[in-house]
Amino acid sequence: MTMISTEGDTRSTVELLRQGRREKIWHKYCGFLDLSLPEFMEIQERLLLEQIERLKGCELGKQLLRGQTPKSVEEFRRVVPLMKYEVYEPYLSQKQEDVLPEKPLSWARTSGRSGEYDMKWAPVSAEFYQRSVQYILATLMLSSSRGKGDFSLEEGDRILYGLAPAPYASGQIPYGLLREFPFRFLPPVEVAEKMSFQERIEEGFRLALSEGLDFFAGLSSVLVAVGQRFEGGLEGAKTPGLSRRPAVVGRVVKGLLRSKLERRPMLPTDLWSLKGIVAGGMDTDTLRGQVRRYWGRYPIEIYAATELGTIATQTWDYEDMTFFPDMSFLEFIPEEEQLRSKDEPSYQPSTLLLDEVEAGQKYEIVGTTLKGGIFVRYRVGDMIEITALRNARPEIDLPQMRFYSRCDDVIDIAGFTRLTEKLLWRALADSGVPFVDWAASKEVEGERSFLHLYIETRDDSLSHAVVKERLHTTLKVLDSDYRHLEELLGLDPLRVTLLSPGTFERYMRDRQALGADLAHLKPPHIVSSQEVLQRLLKMHSQGLAS
Amino acid sequence: MNWHALVPLVCLAANAMLLTLVLTKGIYNPTRRVFAALLGVSILWNLFIFGMRTSPDAPTALFWERLVALPACFFPLLYYHFALLLAGRKSSKEPILVLAYVLGMVLVALALTTDLVVSGVRRTAWAWSPRPGPLGILIAVSMYLYSLLGVLVLFRTYRHLRSHRERNRLAYVLLGSSFIFLGGLLDLAPVVGIHVYPGTIVGDVVFAALITAAILRYELLDLKIVLRRGIVYAILGGLTGTVYLLMIFGVGKLPGMLSGQTKTIVAATAVGIAAILLWPLWGPIQHWIDRLLFPAHHDALLIVDQLGQRITRILQLDQLASIVEEEIGRAFGSEGVRLLIHEDDRLWAPAVKGARGADWKRSVRDGEPVIGWLQRERRPLTQEEIDTLPQFKGLWKDEISYWRGIGSELLIPLSIKDRLVAILALGPKLSGREYDPQEHQLLSIVASQLAIAINNARLYEQTDEKLRDRVAELTALNTIAQSLTKSLELDEMLESIVSHVAQVMQARICTIRLVEGDELTIGAAVGYKDESARQHRIKIDERLAHLIRDGEPLVIEDLWAAEVPESRRERAKQEGVHSFLGVPMISKGKIIGVLSIYEEKPHRFTEGESSLLLTIANQAALAIENARLYERIREHAGELEQLVEERTKELKAIHAELLKSSKLAALGQLASGVAHELNNPLGAISGYLELLQEEMEFGPQEMEYMERIEKRIQQATKIVRELKSLGMPSEPVWQVVDVNDVLEETLTVLEWRLSLQQIEVQKEMSPDLPLMHADPDQLEQVFINLIANARQAMREGGTFKVTSRQSRSGEWVEIIFADTGKGIAKEHLNKIFDPFFTTRSPGKGMGLGLSVSHRIIKDHGGAIDVWSERGRGSVFRVALPPSGAKRCWEIRDCDEKERCQAVRENADYRCWSVTEDASQCEQCEVYRRKALPPLDGTLLSQ
Structure with a gap:
């Protein structure tokens, strides 16, 4: 990716901070929370019309707009159909820039989990990028916030960035963040670029021991994994050479004292008082409790997609997420329309705008990137749930959302129940089964379909029957339709396979050896590909053989 | 404690x-x-x-x-x-x-x-x-x-x-x-x-x-305000306190005339009076404190006050803007102040002229957040707020660039009621500080005064502009009207219109395009660099169709940026024109064309300009219609003239013919009547002569006399017969005839007579002549007449040649009689076919032979013509149409109509084909037989 100079315009935010003008900083980054719904919609509409103007001047844009120049939102929705990546693939896979509204600042990669493409490329315009970065900063501020207008940000705050590196979209953020605010990345961005993901995390935590840590942005699972290692006795945490440094010593001593006072193993929260944690991913909701336990605070969840940028964020109440107004023009496909379009691929489902959605309903999200992007009425493949039309506690007058599932990542059992990845995460967490990792697939025997969970547990002593029973019970509690499968239909919808220890580790190493992409090192949790399943089982067999 | x-x-x-x-x-x-x-x-x-x-x-x-x-x-x-x-x-x-x-x-x-x-x-x-x-x-x-x-x-x-x-x-x-x-x-x-x-x-x-x-x-609360008020209160309080103390002291010194209570009342009253008297000092003290301790604020107040008085007297917007910008900048220490007028959907700076003015001009899109906010909130807006407040996230990129590009730190709305009249854009302060709330307040006070002044200036300008527009409109209309009355020639008029319009509207290009089907063609144009553009035809696209259909002016502020066909955009770029105004030309409720002007710079045409051009267009449309009408009338007049001429000629010819015919008819009638009267006595005389010859015996001398009498009776009978045929021509008896046979027969009869006069007879008859429908007796009559005339002309002998042939075109059968006689004088040639015309001495002929021959040949659908030269000879040609050939008859009346199944109008000739059954006629095309080549004397020498 293009190197973005870190000598950027940090002065403006930093100067405001030095002047104590915190309210200005709040307005600049988090002010969108104070918008009313009509104001939000007005921003969306205006920027959509600007985006149409930009698109009509380029080749791909003209094609997407069907050679027309819609003058209103209604006309736009009437004239332009909903689209998927296949429309863009011929151009974006070749990274053709001359067909775009403007030369992109960079190209971001996303994993092709839909199965059709190994990877997908998305051009990122300069404005879009800047806005994404600003909203990441906003989320960092919100993660340190206890109320409206409150945040804890200081020059030189240390941040450990644990997300996928470039060319993934998340990997392009650090440079922009440095332009926006003078964070200190652990390890520094230029150094981290040359490291693998694991190396980066390890080095980051190592540096944090001596220098301290203020923010973490990454996967909740990483934080939980580190916490578990601490809980387990910090094997390998002692890094030679560092332990003699006074800062490390002081930190560790302080941590030990705290843990002793509380009569528990030393946890990361004893070493670092993080100002904020920003996390993304399906498991954030499930793991938040553990993150809180290990790190002393809940993570703030952010919802983003490579093609559409940052879409929504939680706020200081750690509940539901609020949409960003000027990243993408948002539309929502009602669930029944989405299901119909799944059965009839040629069917064009209708959409609703944000001021038309209803609380308690699920929708597939559709976005048109603003600020010079290229995606138009793009179905990114995610289902969200509108939980409320406003959030009274933080006084946010905008509809609130939660991530529900990937459209494809739903296991339908007997047409009776639909189990999402999120639900399975919760079930696993609630069951108390200590697991390393898991995968699930829908399998069919004769005319009957069932859920097959492949789990690698930490505790070998747990028997298959016990694990199955626990999971089955938890699922029945979490999902009434699942319960009815047994009660009403007499079905036993669950199969469990306990994978041999190290299966997922072997899988990852095997994929690494084959040069697989970072996104494909682990199997997806909802496995629809037989090939992936076979590969997993092969690794499992290897474990059994050894 | x-x-x-x-x-x-x-x-x-x-x-x-x-x-x-x-x-x-x-x-x-x-x-x-x-x-x-x-x-x-x-x-x-x-x-x-x-x-x-x-x-x-x-x-x-x-x-x-x-x-x-x-x-x-x-x-x-x-x-x-x-x-x-x-x-x-x-x-x-x-x-x-x-x-x-x-x-x-x-x-x-x-x-x-x-x-x-x-x-x-x-x-x-x-x-x-x-x-x-x-x-x-x-x-x-x-x-x-x-x-x-x-x-x-x-x-x-x-x-x-x-x-x-x-x-x-x-x-x-x-x-x-x-x-x-x-x-x-x-x-x-x-x-x-x-x-x-x-x-x-x-x-x-x-x-x-x-x-x-x-x-x-x-x-x-601004500490300065606190301090200012505090100090004023302190000074006033001090003064009042001092007066009180003095009062107390003074009253206390009074000799014990007043009681203690009275002293208190007196003192209190005195203090009250002092306070009331000191109250008016508030203003001056405040003013003195401001001057001493807050000079910037004081000066600003002073300037603003003076400005407020000054602006009420200025009605020119650009002058007002210049003064405001200068004085506000001076009052608040601002690095650049700009007054932006908000009018409809644009922003512009009246104080900035020339190229720099373009930097400040901008169209305002619907719902632009900054304008909306200023209209709604009616309070100052800082650039920082534009950069940070979420309400401005909907700004377009170029809008953000504009607001940043003008370098303003503070925007003050100038509104009247709910309408945003203008924006005062203040640049950063020279001191580097922000504008404080007091300055915001002062600016807001000034803003309301400014808004009124600007509104008045705008109204004045608009009125003035309207007046000027109106005067210009009337002048233009007058000029154009005068030019339109000078000529009724369409092309000249169109050129005049475009020339005047371009001048009046100060346009670079002016065109009149006329509607032709689904295209507009250029009727006249002025100002094109590329003259070939005049030939260009424009398809009536959606925009033009709207203009044509609805009669609404079409305004395009910038052809280079608007949604127009690429070819139009390219042409505009080639010509170096940006803006376009087109109005329909309406005549009798119908749109006949489009009058349009182009200007070199992007320009938003005012309603006044559109209205003026529309008025001109309507006048022009009327004038064009008149010119077209005039042209049509002229064409018709020309046609009429030609028609009259032709008809007059025809009439004259007909008249002449009529005269001739009537003469002939009259003569014929007379002759026929005379002949008829003469016939009987002649018949009687002939009868009696015959009787005499039978009954009586006469000597040789008497017999000779009897013979001479018989001869003269035959001659008279012949004359009578000719006279009769003149008045009552006999109908041909149609037969299929070989003209060579008729010729041979005729020559056989007359050859010996010719030989008596030492006239050599040459015959050249084409054996392949087609047959024809003819009356053989009548033909013989004609041939006899012509041969007789030739014999008459060759009294000393000569050569007489008879030729029969088919014409080169194949449409005629020609029978040519050429003699080497004395020839016919030129001046007689056009009369020889007239009845009673003769060059012979009296008693030698009535002069009816050729006229009868002419009539007979004409009845046969043929023609007879002559060439002659005095001293060389004469050539007579009889041309007849062969059988089956179409005959062309020049019909002047409708008698033949019954014989034709259809008649074609306006045809000079009605034709029918000659069939075996001549009573049947078939309509055929107007057939004009190819003309015969003119006769000359070559036949004589052949």
Whole structure:
């Protein structure tokens, strides 16, 4: 990716901070929370019309707009159909820039989990990028916030960035963040670029021991994994050479004292008082409790997609997420329309705008990137749930959302129940089964379909029957339709396979050896590909053989 | 307990309240945490002072005094720490602070355990007072040192702050700090031997209150306002107080005439009167304070006041804008002020002319957030707010660039009722500071005056513009109307129109395009660089169709940017024109074309311009219709003339013919009648002569006479017969005839007569002649006449040639009689076919032969013509159509109609084909037989 100079315009935010003008900083980054719904919609509409103007001047844009120049939102929705990546693939896979509204600042990669493409490329315009970065900063501020207008940000705050590196979209953020605010990345961005993901995390935590840590942005699972290692006795945490440094010593001593006072193993929260944690991913909701336990605070969840940028964020109440107004023009496909379009691929489902959605309903999200992007009425493949039309506690007058599932990542059992990845995460967490990792697939025997969970547990002593029973019970509690499968239909919808220890580790190493992409090192949790399943089982067999 | 002991108690309570307030608001940020600690230390300080002041004895007092060392040491450190945080500096990076805390702890330890800091106490009028030990000075010095450092940090920050709000906040802190210092000075006075009431703890309360307000409240009352009002109140209060005291003194000095109560009443009344009399001094005092202490504000007020008076007298918008920009810039020390007029959906700066003006001109899109906000909120808007407030996230990229590009820091809306009339854009202050709320307020006051002045100027300009437009319109219309009446030639008129319109409208190109089907073609144009553009035809696209269909003017502000066909855009670029105005030309409710003008720069045509062009277009349409009508009339007149000429010719010819015919007819009738009358006596004479010849015998002489009589009777009978045929031509008896046979027969009869005159007869007859429909007797009659005439012309002998052939075109059968006789005089040639024309001496012929022959040949659908030359001979040609050939008859009347099944109109000839059954006619095309080549004398020599 293009190197973005870190000598950027940090002065403006930093100067405001030095002047104590915190309210200005709040307005600049988090002010969108104070918008009313009509104001939000007005921003969306205006920027959509600007985006149409930009698109009509380029080749791909003209094609997407069907050679027309819609003058209103209604006309736009009437004239332009909903689209998927296949429309863009011929151009974006070749990274053709001359067909775009403007030369992109960079190209971001996303994993092709839909199965059709190994990877997908998305051009990122300069404005879009800047806005994404600003909203990441906003989320960092919100993660340190206890109320409206409150945040804890200081020059030189240390941040450990644990997300996928470039060319993934998340990997392009650090440079922009440095332009926006003078964070200190652990390890520094230029150094981290040359490291693998694991190396980066390890080095980051190592540096944090001596220098301290203020923010973490990454996967909740990483934080939980580190916490578990601490809980387990910090094997390998002692890094030679560092332990003699006074800062490390002081930190560790302080941590030990705290843990002793509380009569528990030393946890990361004893070493670092993080100002904020920003996390993304399906498991954030499930793991938040553990993150809180290990790190002393809940993570703030952010919802983003490579093609559409940052879409929504939680706020200081750690509940539901609020949409960003000027990243993408948002539309929502009602669930029944989405299901119909799944059965009839040629069917064009209708959409609703944000001021038309209803609380308690699920929708597939559709976005048109603003600020010079290229995606138009793009179905990114995610289902969200509108939980409320406003959030009274933080006084946010905008509809609130939660991530529900990937459209494809739903296991339908007997047409009776639909189990999402999120639900399975919760079930696993609630069951108390200590697991390393898991995968699930829908399998069919004769005319009957069932859920097959492949789990690698930490505790070998747990028997298959016990694990199955626990999971089955938890699922029945979490999902009434699942319960009815047994009660009403007499079905036993669950199969469990306990994978041999190290299966997922072997899988990852095997994929690494084959040069697989970072996104494909682990199997997806909802496995629809037989090939992936076979590969997993092969690794499992290897474990059994050894 | 004395009241001196209450002072620290009250201060403790006040500090405790403030601490509670701060804790309630939250201490999650370091600044508030340190301030809370500061308040906590103050509370301890007051507690310990209270303890000391209520101590019954010296040891107890000493105990409390030693404890006082704790807050005394840490208060300045915490103050310094607080100052660092308020200035946005990271306290952990300040080694001097760390050192200070360490030193503080050491001093406190020493104070508590030794006499080095406090050696004892002594009694004063209000309380126990400490006796400082050797290190007591150190504490004092450190207090001041760190306090001073804190003040320095704050002061430096204050100087560099741009934000008025932040400066105001720090001003409160600095003011509070001054109370602490003052109090501290009083506390230190005993050290140098001056015993005054210790004021730190009182000052501390004021300090704490001011700082609490500063850090808790977002908006603080401007300290300058507080000071201004405070000073005014102080001065007025002082004056009133002084008057009161003087009154009291004066009244007290009065000899005991008045009672004490009366004195009080008098004094109070006098004070009241003094207050009323002094009240008018408020304004001047305020003015004097502003001038002395706040000169910038005073000057600004003065300038604004003068400006307000001046602008009411100016009605020219550009002049008004220039003055406003200059004076406002001067009043507020702004680096560039610009007045932007908001009109419909554009923004423009009247004071900026030329190319730079374009930088300030812009179209405003529907719902633009900045304009909407200014209209709605009607308060100043800063560039910073545009950059940070979420309501402006909907700005387009070019809108953001515009607002940043004009370099303004503050936008003041100038509105009348709900309408945004203009925006005053102020650049950054030359001092680098922000505009403070007082300046915002002053600008808002000025804004309402400005809005009215601008509105008046706009109205004046609009009225003036309308008037000028109207005058121009009328002048233009008059000019054009005059030019339109000068000529009725369409092309000339169109050229005149476009030329005048281009001149009047100051357009680069003017065209008239006329509607032809689904295209517009150029009727006239002026101003094109590329003359071939005149040939260009424009398809009526959607936009033009709208104009054509609905009769609405079409305005395109910039062809280079608008949605037009690419070819039009390219042509516009080639011609170097941007804007377009087209109006329909309507005549009798129908759109006949489009009158359009092009200008070189992007231009938003006004309603006045559209209206003017439309008026011209309507006039032009009328004129064009008149010209077209004139052209049609002219064409018709020409046609009419030609027709009249032709008809006149025809009439003349017909008349001549008629005359001739009527003459002929009359002659014929006469001749026929005479012949008819003569026939009987001739018949009788002939009969009797025959009888005589039979009955009587005559001698040779008598027989000769009888023969001569018979001859003359035959001659007369022939003449009678000819006369009869003239009046009553006999109908041909049609037969299929071989003309060579007829010729041979005729020649056989007459050949011997010709030989008698030594006339050599040559025959050249084509054997392949087609047959024809003819009356053989009539043909024979014709041939006999022609041969007889030839014989007559060759009295001395000669050569007589008869030729029969088919014409080259195959449409005629020609029979040519050529003789080498004396020929016919030229002047007689056109009369020889007239009846009774003869060159023979009287009695030698009636002159009917050729006319009868002509009629017979004509009846056969043929023609007879002659060539002759005096002394060389004559050639007579009879041309007849062969059988089956189409015959062309020149029919002047409709008699033949019954014989034809159809008649073609306007045809000079009606034709029918000759069939076996001549009673049947078939309509055929108008057939004009190819003309025969002219005769000449070559046939003579062949």
